[in-house]
Amino acid sequence: MANLKIAKLGNPILRRKADPVSREELEKPETQKLIDDMIETMKIEDGVGLAAPQVFCSKQIVVLGFEENNRYPDADVIPFMVLVNPEFTYLSEEKVEGWEGCLSLDNLRGMVPRSQHIKLKALDRIGKEVQLEAHDFLARVLQHEIDHLHATVFIDRMRDFSTLTHLNEFETFWVKEAIPVA
Ligand code: NI
Numbered sequence: 001m002a003n004l005k006i007a008k009l010g011n012p013i014l015r016r017k018a019d020p021v022s023r024e025e026l027e028k029p030e031t032q033k034l035i036d037d038m039i040e041t042m043k044i045e046d047g048v049g050l051a052a053p054q055v056f057c058s059k060q061i062v063v064l065g066f067e068e069n070n071r072y073p074d075a076d077v078i079p080f081m082v083l084v085n086p087e088f089t090y091l092s093e094e095k096v097e098g099w100e101g102c103l104s105l106d107n108l109r110g111m112v113p114r115s116q117h118i119k120l121k122a123l124d125r126i127g128k129e130v131q132l133e134a135h136d137f138l139a140r141v142l143q144h145e146i147d148h149l150h151a152t153v154f155i156d157r158m159r160d161f162s163t164l165t166h167l168n169e170f171e172t173f174w175v176k177e178a179i180p181v182a
Contacts, residue, residue: 007055009104014153018148020060035082042065051145063083078141082124082125102154
């Protein structure tokens, strides 16, 4: 287990499209170790999701998960999951604005429009196909993470920057409770 270094905005790896992972590659011990390390890092960093490019690996791997946490009393619980080569389709055209933050963009928050309802297809960590429908917070986190696999960060999705805010100002002027970042 290891606490991996997080790539920060400006690092070219965040602007490179991640490569799909073959089943052979997924089975390799180094890939399985990467997944374990990503989960560990996400927990240490208090994140709700983490994509492989954020830890300097340009592969289509995402981890998610969020247990009840006193620091984020309003956040929904998300079961821990590993998604490899995820693809999704929108099940609602309407987009809803919500606050996001990112482990790769220190101390910034902004309102991002996201689809409220998506359908997702991926492999799990042992290469089994998984399909799921996601709503609201989970749908938002999934869209944020999958964007990382396609060289996109949350500020790219903002309609305008009028809500882009530093953490201190966020907690002073916008929302009292901290929000989990991804
Ligand atoms: Ni992020």
